[in-house]
Amino acid sequence: MTRPLPYLWARSLEALLLGVRAHRRRRPFTPGRRAWPLFNAETGAVALTVDDGPDPRWTPALLDVLARHEVPATFFLIGARTAEQPRLARRIAEAGHAIGNHSMHHPQPFAALDAARQRAEIGETQERIADAVGQPPRLFRAPGGGWSRTVLGVAAEHGLTAVDWTVNPSDWKEPGVPHITRVLSRSGPGHILLCHDGGGDRSQTIAALDRVIPLLKERGLRFVPVPARDAAVA
Template sequence: MRAGLGGAAGLALAACSRSGDPARAAGPAPEPPASAEPLRPAAVPPADPTASALPTPAPTPPAASVPVASATAPRAQPVHRLDEIMPAAPANAVALTIDDGPDDWYTPQVLKLLDRYGVQATFCVIGIYAAAFPELVSRIANAGHTICHHSMTHQQPFNRLSAGRLAEEIERPMPILEKATGIRPLLFRPPGGAWSPQIAEAVAASELTPIDWSIDPKDWTKPGSPTIITRMLAATAGDIVLCHDGGGDRSQTVRALGTVIPTLLQRGLTFVPLSVR
């Protein structure tokens, strides 16, 4: 028996889809779960426990010496193909991105499948679920997959949030993901692929690279594994492929991946986890 979080948290996730999709447009924005920790203002950084242990505070460098080129320049659009983020990737590379987890039932099944074929992917995880299953986030990262930040609560439409809510959605998962993986997240995928100049600025200010996709099988609509397989097998070298391991019943997706991964490997493609390095 599974012990999923979705029902308990009362969070109805609308999976990723393009702007204008009726399924996405019709759904109300989900409320944050009652179990979520109180919101912390984004402008207040967490206390540094080492600071009070210092006998004397380190001198503050003059403002002029602070690097000014540390922030990522806002992108007009998120990355949607591999060569836009990994120009040195092999010519036969394709990226598999798996959204809306971690899910304590489906994510381990996907991890097992990826391990069977020696394939690495990118998991776009939601903050509240990462907080609920941090050991699963650690397990994903330790297996060599990339963790991508996919907002705190998957609010949609994401590009219509207030500036304050947008800041919370981006800032709150950062320490959760960093604690679980040991590294600060570098990639961000907005829920629903929604985009706006405000999101671009907020993401760049957090030094995150925004990630889109080029192949969308719409697996979250549960069209049946054969349809998901057909749509995912449209992928060729350079594509970033979307699918989901959380946010609902993903058994069709898991079954589809069992065919899609070995078929793409047989076609001579190689899977790469997304990286900005």
């Protein structure tokens, strides 16, 4: 089957970003350019980010783990799931975690969508999250990390800080608790960790985080929410 050019272009950008993330994982913290999404948290800290919820089974279990270890996270919520689980979205916010926009329906590759569709995906999610928690989010993560100049521009139109990541255990593939634990344990100062609480069985993710969080704290790393752009670094 012949793929349309926007699809092929979006996939090539995704491949390029793999190298960018690897570079940012090794690079010491420095203020970055606004043209890029965020790849780093603040000096001496790590930011745990959680995508694809809220999920009625796995999100409460993850919230319990985070509460037990007294660490904040940043939840990138899907608009359609937020509309189905508004009380759960509210529980995330009331627990002190940051909330971000992860599109309405999680279409991929996101960068292959035209600007109008991107605006609809982002704009409707802003409304659904605001309905649930009382205010719209200030953070956005493109599904699959599908960035482009257009995606970044549409996010900026909504006043959103674009957020990527630097440590990815691919927990959505359910690779096993040891694998997820091993990858997350390699996190260092300034890293943004990517995990998931929706879209499948997330028991491995929750078990791994229960192990990893104490390990990282013992190494002197602080957990912080992802900051919005006016207080953020790249």
